[in-house]
Amino acid sequence: MIKRHISVIGALAIAALFSVNDAKAVDGKTYSGLQCSRLSGGSFSTYFGTVTNASSTSDMNVICPFVHDQGDINSASVQVFNRNPSVAFSCTLHYEYASGSGIFGSDEPKSLSTFGSNVQTMSFGAQTGADYVWAECTVPRTSASGVSHLVRWAVVDS
Amino acid sequence: MTPSKTMDTRRSGSIPAETTLDIERKVRRRHAVTAILGITLAGGLVASLYQTRRAAGQIERATGELASLRSGLSRVEQESRRAPLIVQVPSRAPDVSVEPTARANAVAAPVADSAAAPETHAPLSNEQIHERRRLANERRTELCSDAHASETRDNQWATQAEQSIMTAHAGPEFQPLRVTTDCRSTICRIEFSYTDPVTGPEAARKFLATPAWKGSQFYYLDQEHQKGFSYLARESAQLPTVDRATLSD
Numbered sequence: 161m162i163k164r165h166i167s168v169i170g171a172l173a174i175a176a177l178f179s180v181n182d183a184k185a186v187d188g189k190t191y192s193g194l195q196c197s198r199l200s201g202g203s204f205s206t207y208f209g210t211v212t213n214a215s216s217t218s219d220m221n222v223i224c225p226f227v228h229d230q231g232d233i234n235s236a237s238v239q240v241f242n243r244n245p246s247v248a249f250s251c252t253l254h255y256e257y258a259s260g261s262g263i264f265g266s267d268e269p270k271s272l273s274t275f276g277s278n279v280q281t282m283s284f285g286a287q288t289g290a291d292y293v294w295a296e297c298t299v300p301r302t303s304a305s306g307v308s309h310l311v312r313w314a315v316v317d318s
Numbered sequence: 319m320t321p322s323k324t325m326d327t328r329r330s331g332s333i334p335a336e337t338t339l340d341i342e343r344k345v346r347r348r349h350a351v352t353a354i355l356g357i358t359l360a361g362g363l364v365a366s367l368y369q370t371r372r373a374a375g376q377i378e379r380a381t382g383e384l385a386s387l388r389s390g391l392s393r394v395e396q397e398s399r400r401a402p403l404i405v406q407v408p409s410r411a412p413d414v415s416v417e418p419t420a421r422a423n424a425v426a427a428p429v430a431d432s433a434a435a436p437e438t439h440a441p442l443s444n445e446q447i448h449e450r451r452r453l454a455n456e457r458r459t460e461l462c463s464d465a466h467a468s469e470t471r472d473n474q475w476a477t478q479a480e481q482s483i484m485t486a487h488a489g490p491e492f493q494p495l496r497v498t499t500d501c502r503s504t505i506c507r508i509e510f511s512y513t514d515p516v517t518g519p520e521a522a523r524k525f526l527a528t529p530a531w532k533g534s535q536f537y538y539l540d541q542e543h544q545k546g547f548s549y550l551a552r553e554s555a556q557l558p559t560v561d562r563a564t565l566s567d
Contacts, residue, residue: 230447232454232562252532257451261542264455265526267535288560289454 186318187229193310196224202299210241210309213299219247220301222310226253226293228317233287235316236295240282241309242275244300249275249308251282251297255290264289279311454560455538461558462505462536462549469502475552476501479530483508483550486530494521504555511545518544 192209202213202220213220226236242249250271257264266289270282287293293315300308442450479501487497494517500507510525512518519541526537529550534557537548551557 230442230444250532257455259448259452259455261540263539263541264459265535265537265539266458267529267533269532269534271532285559286562288562288565289451289458291451 186234186316187231188314188316189227190312190314191227193224193312195313196222196297196310199223199296202301207307207309210311211299212307212309213301214307216302218301220299222297222299224295224297224310224313226295226313226315228290228293228315231318233290233293233315233317235286236284236293236314238270238282238284238295238297238313239279239311240272240297240299241277241279241306241311242272242300243277243306243308244303245275245305246303247298247300248272249280249282249298249300251295253284253287253293253295255287255293257289257291266290275305277306450565454562454565457560457564458536458558459538461560463507465558466500466502466505466507466549469505471501472503475503476506479506479552483530486528487525491524492521494518495525497525504552505557506550508548508550509545510547513544515544522546 193211194206194209196211198204199221201215201218203215203218204220204222205212205214211222224238226233236253238251240249240251248271250269252267252269254268255266266287268284268287270284272280272282274280295313297310299310302308480499483499483501483506484497487495494512494514495510496512497508497510499509510522512522519539522539526535526539526546526548529535529548531550531553533553534551534555535548536557537546539546549557
């Protein structure tokens, strides 16, 4: 019994040691759309953990913080339900890096041209050199086809 | 019959043979139980001693490993303290009139040295992360500059794009800015400067936050020298990005 406990503890210790030593380990995080705040337009509403635009006349711009660790962002994504056939659900991923009196910045826009009942993903590439990262998205107005949602966003960093 | 016999026995004072045997059996049983208890206790003591010694050995080994880890950590801390001394030589605010290619190359080696040291994948210090990000952005500036320079001018698109940029930033909020554009086939390079230290920075920030169209953008704002640049890609085109593997060369 004792031997078995010692073996289990040993295995856990070795696993912990490997995970600590491997600083380049890939780390993924997923956050609810509720992290996003309304910037302008539309009517901010929530549906469970997602953000929706309850307005049928105005598109809503939201801003979402993209949390990442000290390492680089390998990839990022935003998952949405795009239910408006005439307005694109779009997001731009921004990053900035400030050094002294200088500021570097980057914008990477993505847009969904298709709509439907299924969840869709906007994928962004690596953000090498990023310090703080955020996305600005346009959630289309409600249409006869339904309500558009910003479901969640995710980053994979290392 | 039996009761009278018992009475007789008591009277005579002798113990019957059966009773003597019972007593002997009981005594033997007690001895056996005592022996088993003794053996069990002794075994427990031996096992406990063994475990204690083993634990002591493990603690000793763990202490050794801890000492080794501490010395490794101290080495990493020393390296991270040394790193900024090496990389702070070049100016931190690049002159935007010249692409920071040379600076990126100049700092590449020392940063790579300090970052590559940990073959053990020791975590980077905050200073190393900061330098790595600065290097990445300077490299991207270089990549965008090269990509823009290598393009030939698509007159139709370039003229239209330059006009869009000027029109989009014709409002009074952009008045403090002096803007020049150079569009090619998929990338525009936009340079701007200002002289008013109060309204200029705000106008520059707004300018960068509202590109003329939704395209991939990379920019640098030098607040000290009151100027900056932006590379704006044609819609559906992409600006070059930095391969992170090249940062540890």
